[in-house]
Amino acid sequence: MVIKLTEEIEMNDDESSKLWFYDKKNIIDCIPNLVGFSENKIKLRVKNFFFLNKTLEYEITSFVGGGYIEHKFKNEDSFATLLITFNKNRKIISLSLSYSGKFERQMSKILEEMMKNLKRKYLEQKTVNKKGETISSKLSSLSFVAKLVSTSKLIYSDKLDSGKIDITPFIEDILHKFSQYPIIYISGFNEENTFRLLFVNGELKGVYIKISDKEFYSEEELLKLKGLFHVSVYANLLKSSMVI
Template sequence: MRLVSQDLENGDSSAIINWAKNTDNLISVIPSVVEVEKNMIKMKFTRMFLFSFESKFSIQPSFIGNGLVEYKLIDEKDNTFKIIFSAEGKKGVKISLSYSGEKEWIVGKGLQKILNEISNGVNKEIPKVQIKESEQDYSENLSKISYLSKLIMKSRLVKSQETSITEGGLIDYIQELISQFSEYPVIYISGSGSSTFRILFVNGTLKGIYVLKEGKDYFGDENILNKLSGNFKIHVYVVISPEILEVIK
């Protein structure tokens, strides 16, 4: 087996992990990829212009908690790449890349180049994502049915329940929901009853609030949440990448 690794420091580890959870982000920066088809990629390696290795690999992602992302790339002969992103505190991520299988003497020479390009891709894209996230407020979007329809189509429903909320108790209830699904970078929570509320979190940060209470609209007002009470139908949706929010504007 051939293995290389690299530490990324002075970055936002949660943002890097969320970037890594998007398969398209990873594929776009791997230099050895020559063809992409759904969850399959073709990779080609050469050495000294005379020897080569080429094969199609299936992409098998695995997200473990908040701080670990692992990709296995496996071909029909069980030749295997492993790419692991592991958070180390709030400001660092370790990236490891390994290969085991046939023609390691050819493929092994290309691992460091792949690792470098992944690191460069992270360093280039993460600042852009952070700027977008810091500037964006989605409160008004949450009032639009057209936006919500697109958001839900790109999301996965992970929880649906009816619950009774006492006045002043909604914030604690929402915090419990966020802790349950904290491994996802985007969490959308909706509640409908005598009032309506819609809340969006991105990377653990509140990015949008819309409330309809007694015929009046409220945008971005956290205080109004403490005034809601009654029986609500709650839905919780998750999205694997914050970049999807930019697509569905």
């Protein structure tokens, strides 16, 4: 069985649209359940049996034609293709996302969300004034997070059960323990929720929280996070002016 999804988006600028969809970082940024990625590979987390999770790794290859861009995701057991075609006459971008292989039920949900994200993020980037972009909104982008982590060192990693330990005191303790570092990035995730926090000299500069596919940019939402989180703390090695 082959899963296939299609979508159309209104196009204003042919060249800028091609540049956006050709950038693999933008495509990767739209993929849910991501647990790891590089320029040419991604790792996805899917539920296998009952509460067991499985990580799937895909190699990415990209092609550019006269009026289309194609991104292929492939491993030994499955194959996915994202085809983007640009119709100058109709001023329409057509998206086609197909998948065949194992874990069809799980991948169907992932592809549906990916398609929604592609349309939403493409339209958002056309209207967002980059000068007014906040650190919190940047933390929603995996490409920004990847750059942040690549220029940082991991200084702490542990699990946090929000049912036993309040998140706010936990974070305050982290900041106190590693106060010698001017820039600290804290990330946490579980199956349903994600949080990303950026501190400069102990002051919260950016917050991104995702609860059951809803995104928030307010620290008050930290109190709503529930469950067991995998937490990583990074000390950034750049000057604060280069980060914010």
